[in-house]
Amino acid sequence: MVVNVLQVAEKPALAKSLAAILSNGSCSYGNTRTAGLPLLEYDGVFKGQKAHFKFTSVRGHVMEVQFPAKYNNWDRTDPGDLFTVDVEMQEADSSKNVVHALRSEAKGCDFLVLWLDCDPEGENICFEVIDAVRPAMNHRPGQQIFRAKFSAITAKDIKHAMQHLGEPDKNVSLSVDARRELDLRMGVAFTRFQSRFFQGKYGDLDSQVLSFGPCQTPTLALCVQRHDLIQTFQPETYWTLDVRALINDSPVKLQWDRVRVFDKTVASLFLHRIQDVRAAKVLRVQSKEKAKPRPTALNTVELLRICSAGLGIGPQQAMVVAERLYIQGYISYPRTETTAYPANFDTAAVLHELKGSPDWGKEARVLLDGALVKPKGGVDKGDHPPITPARLATDNELSGDMWRVYDLVCRHYIATLSPDCRYSVTNVSLAVGSEMFSLSGQRLISPGFTSVLYWMSPESSTVVPDMQEGQECIIKNVSISEKQTAPPGYLTESDLISLMEKHGIGTDASIPKHINTICERNYVTVQGGRTLVPTNLGVVVVHGYQRIDHDLCLPTMRAAVEKQFSLIACGQAEYEDVLFYFIDTYKRKFKFFEQNIQLMDELFEVNFTLLSKTGKNLCRCGKCNRYLKLIIAKPQRLYCPTCDDTYSLPQRGKIMLYKELKCPLDGFELVMCSTGSNGKAFPLCPYCYNNPPFESMPKGSGCNACVNALCKHSAINLGVAPCVSCDGGILVMDPVSKPKWRLACNQCNTIVTLIENAHDIRVTKNVCECGASQLSVDFHKDKSPLKSGETKYEGCIFCDELLSSLVSLKHGSTTHPMHRRGRRKGGRGRGRGRGRGRGRRKPKDKMAQLDQFFI
């Protein structure tokens, strides 16, 4: 009997390499029927039985923890409740159909072997895969699910792992579950609360969302900490003693051994002591040989640092470029923490690949000719090998940042196998009277790896002239100069990456995202030299946390939480206990934050402008008939200073007044939203956009949704009619309900369902005998123009049953013969409130009011 074995890797590329290794290159290549995942198949032996193997992969996490949809509404959910409401696992956005694909491949399988990355996230994905797959697998006694543990993608390691399969570790996975749930609850709760609080009060924050997160906030705090250091820096005046001497006929400035003094009188005293000295005497000349060590192999974080500091490419962009180089086969997998080459890594093979390059081929050839050095130790984190070139490219094939990053990876690779750079440092001590001075300089002995990483070459312009002990040099000039201490510079991206790594904030893959997030949220800006300068908003937010609860922005917060969660991973603590403890802690912190928000608000007050003092009058409010103000800073919105209400607007597009027309439903003046020069323009009602009058309309989703459509198609083009059931209501066409046209009342919820499959329906000015409005109905199912002999029909909105039958009428009839008072007995039974008994209203008066909206 042949058993079926399903194997799953964390990413498609890995499934392919693992299957190739395990099948000794004999696997067939294909794809799963859905989700576009790889599917590799081969035959072999599993646990002593003949087996058919299938190898596929996921794409990172399959599931994500989320709040149920009912909590997605920011207005209807109290952020504080987010600490206690249930959460659920949902299929992750990026992995649509993955669950389905896995399940169909698992059908008929007897065993599952999990080849997910050997880190906590990988362990967690193991269980996501198990949950997806188990229901579809064959049931049989004994262990069916196995975990492969491997530290390098080499034939030896992989085959060893296959021979020594273990079990997935539930505790490790639970520690990740706990972290994911806590991050979600606290991040979303704080973000929603502070966004709503401050955006509801100030008009110039210029940020869509005031976000908070356990990684992004400490990252921001690091930038603000440096900012504070710079702001509070008190420059101090100091004095130095400057001596210029002639050494071998060239003028040289000597360095004072005391460096500087902070008292002018003392400085003058020293000057006085030596100002008559005519010669400096060389007391000692010392030369030492030093080595600048070759770099260790490249990992992600180091790549990002060099890209930012050396190439001026930001971390997010650098990752995008590296990813592209990887997909195109130019470099190895770019997300790794490891800085040690695997034991069996064929260093020479890569050099052979590179030796033809006009840029660094020469250096590669020198190494192949015998100068090859053992790479430095580095750290093996057991994830992926370091980032190395995979094949040779010329700068014709790659351009711009692609070439620059590729060039860096190649040069760095060659450097790791090159000798250290050797140079000598010479220090000369000189006496000028009783004061000691010195000169120091460097001289290159052999460049080693710096011939390829030329920017790391030791400064060679500081070569000291040849001097002998006892030699005397003529002093040309002695003076003191006054200087001031200077503050440190702002953090560079490269500095920040190092600090985040040091504090355990984020991972190699997420560090660029966090930096990007704080930029997107208008908390910091990237300035010259890729320095990160906090904005007013960033500073005020962090200072606010410091006033209310300093913990919230401590750089150590992340590591402290992770440390506790790791106790779950190693079985020393219960998942429920630790998770509950943290949720409870942050819930209390949240309450405290909420109660003391005025401490942060005091800082906002002096830095930002109240909504009532920002913006320009635009259109009239339907409630108070005063002007709403258009707030232009992000998020673009309307604000009524009288009612103190805020109305969201589409974020893309310019908002203008629209013909001073009012929405028939609520009396708000319509505005026009135009997107770009050749983009669309559409009118919308500020109130309806935020409070959709039809339950089928999603709130403000996209620029053509709900009320935009309502105002555009219904209120203006299609017309409105007095309600047939209540006195004050107005019936409005529901634009989303096509082809099942209907009208709905804005007051009594009456729904009048009209005829189906009409091409167009409009409310006309005509009034039926019954007193209700008439409709003009165009019965094309397609959009073709009316043919001769065809015509529009007219009917009454009351007589919907009758209207339905219009479909079967002969062409040419404009009014339904049944459309007579006497025939309506017992009719119109559907729907509620089609109240006949309320007696006739005076539609004409109301119609007059509505005149401006009719076609």
Next chain:
DNA sequence: GCAAGGTC
């Protein structure tokens, strides 16, 4: 619209 973490 919100977090952080995988991956594309």
